[in-house]
Amino acid sequence: MAAFGRKAAVNIQAPPICQMYRVAGFCDCSAAVRNPRVWAAATGISQDYSRAPPIPSEKPMTEPLRIVFAGTPEFAAEHLKALLNTPYEIVAVYTQPDRPAGRGQKLMPSPVKQLALEHNIPVMQPPTLRAPEAQAELAALKPDLMVVVAYGLILPQVVLDIPRLGCINSHASLLPRWRGAAPIQRAIEAGDGESGVTVMRMEAGLDTGPMLLKVKTPITSEDTGGSLHDRLAELGPPAVIEAIAGLAAGTLQGEVQDDSLATYAHKLNKDEARIDWNRPASELERQIRAFNPWPICHTTLKGEAMKVLAASLLPFDAVGKPGEILEARKTGLIVGCGDGALALTRLQLPGGKALNFSDFFNSRREKFAIGTLLGATETAQ
Numbered sequence: 001m002a003a004f005g006r007k008a009a010v011n012i013q014a015p016p017i018c019q020m021y022r023v024a025g026f027c028d029c030s031a032a033v034r035n036p037r038v039w040a041a042a043t044g045i046s047q048d049y050s051r052a053p054p055i056p057s058e059k060p061m062t063e064p065l066r067i068v069f070a071g072t073p074e075f076a077a078e079h080l081k082a083l084l085n086t087p088y089e090i091v092a093v094y095t096q097p098d099r100p101a102g103r104g105q106k107l108m109p110s111p112v113k114q115l116a117l118e119h120n121i122p123v124m125q126p127p128t129l130r131a132p133e134a135q136a137e138l139a140a141l142k143p144d145l146m147v148v149v150a151y152g153l154i155l156p157q158v159v160l161d162i163p164r165l166g167c168i169n170s171h172a173s174l175l176p177r178w179r180g181a182a183p184i185q186r187a188i189e190a191g192d193g194e195s196g197v198t199v200m201r202m203e204a205g206l207d208t209g210p211m212l213l214k215v216k217t218p219i220t221s222e223d224t225g226g227s228l229h230d231r232l233a234e235l236g237p238p239a240v241i242e243a244i245a246g247l248a249a250g251t252l253q254g255e256v257q258d259d260s261l262a263t264y265a266h267k268l269n270k271d272e273a274r275i276d277w278n279r280p281a282s283e284l285e286r287q288i289r290a291f292n293p294w295p296i297c298h299t300t301l302k303g304e305a306m307k308v309l310a311a312s313l314l315p316f317d318a319v320g321k322p323g324e325i326l327e328a329r330k331t332g333l334i335v336g337c338g339d340g341a342l343a344l345t346r347l348q349l350p351g352g353k354a355l356n357f358s359d360f361f362n363s364r365r366e367k368f369a370i371g372t373l374l375g376a377t378e379t380a381q
Contacts, residue, residue, distance in 0.1 A: 065248055068143040068163070069112075070094035075233050076149035077111040079170055082237030083147065084119055088244065091141050092122045094129075096152050129159050138162055145247065147240060148202060157204050165247050167202040170236045172229070173265065174198060174214060176257040179207035180265035184232065185225045187265075188290035191282075194218050195228060197236040199243040201254050208262075210254020212243045224292040268295055275299045275308065277323035277375055281340035285311050299323070299375045301349075301367070306374070309354050310346035323374040330361045333368055 065088045069080050072095050083090060093116035098107040109117070116123050126134040139162050146167040148155065160167050173183035175198040180186075187195045196216040201209040215235045219228060246252025273295040275284060288297045288311045297308045312332065320326045320336030327334040332343030348354040360368065 064089045065144045065165075065244070066091045066142060067244075068092050068094065068138065068141055068146045069116075069149075070146060070151040070153075070155075071112045071149040072096045072110045072152050073150050074111045075172065075229060075236070076151070077115050078233040079147070079149045079237045079240055080112055080115055082241060084115075086241060086244075090116075090119075090121055091143060092124055094124045094126070094138075094151065097125045097127060126153075129153055130156055135159060135162070145244065147244070149236070149240075155202060160202055160204070168212065168240070168243060168247070169200055169202050169207070169209070170240050171198050171200060171207055172232045172236070174216065175200060175207060175211055176259065176262040178263055178265040181267040183265040184228050185265070185268060185290040186263075188219060188223060188225060188228060189286050191286055192219055195232065197232050197239055199236075199239050200257075208257060208259070210256055212246070212252055212254050213239045215239050224289045226293045270295045270298075273297045275375060277335070278338040281313055281337040281342045284337055284342055285313050301374055302372065303376075304350055306350075307348040307354070308344055308346075309348060311342045311344045314341050314343055321373065323376070325368055325370055325372045325374065327370060328361060328365055328368045330358045332357050333360075335374060 067083065067088045067090050069083060069090055070093070071077070071080060076095075080090070080093065093112060095110045095112040095116070098109050098113070100106065101108040113123050113125070124134075124137065126137075129135065129138070135158055138159060143163040145165040146159075146163045148167055148169045150172075155167065171179075171183065172195070173179070173187060174194065174196045177192075178186050184195065194216055196214055198211050199213040200207070200211045203209040217228075217231055217235060243252060268291070273287075273291050275287075275297050277284075277299075284297075288308055291297050292309055299306055299308060314334065318326055318334055318336065318341035320341065322336055322338050324336040325333060326336055326341060329343070332345045333347070335342050335344060344357060346354060346356050347360065
């Protein structure tokens, strides 16, 4: 077992290089490479990255690993940020093309692109990596390793074969559970008791490659998609750095996934976030947490859109039609479900900002009349 702060890391095969770091008084193999000054003070080795702790490999010790990073959202940017504080050379960054965002639909760069430009790293944004020109461009970089985190493009086998050490991926679930695009939200929605990050070797299948490292964290009853995302974004980068050291040393082997245990985390969409009040209250409560901060669960109130950002299960029985407002309390709007009822505790109405229901109770209580059916324009009544 290797430690990352207070979180436990399951190291399927810990690289011997960890011992070199621990000799210098570090509790985990990522701590030393994150701070060259600390490393120099502890070992007497120069702060020059080219003379960082020796990593046995085919490359001369004076040459840092050449890494190509591929990723797009903030989760990926946190990994890139950590890699920039290692001895490794980030020779290029691949990210999705700029997308329109905001009210003005102005083209906006991804968080990964913004970080790369701040550090003067070349940025590549091919619409696909299946094109021979894009593949030739990647090969010309002569990467030792490609680190992929929430990139968003499929890597064909010819691309996976380009780096000397192959390609690794940091995936936000405990594989083989929740392969696919939305593992964080699906874990909360399903009521899983824990989540984590798996670092794996990439192969042609979707999140099917051999697992190199796992780090775990509990999912609490208060977790949202946003809070779990942020926690996993802290756990992932040190695991990737440890895996890179093991791969470079040639000592880290992968564990084959058991496909019989695999589940698939389908991509999220706004239509899926429309609340179906016929579902049990326990399921809806998890969905509301899972879909915050995106795509945000929503319904209608007297024909107007209403976003539901938070809700809680009732400690008592409440009976009513699915979607019916049963009671308006300062602590929440009580709404009937297919089984049980929910207290909606944080809402957003058109043109307004998100508010706790206590604010609506004090100023607009009449809008939430008992007997009103939420979602009345969306379902047959």
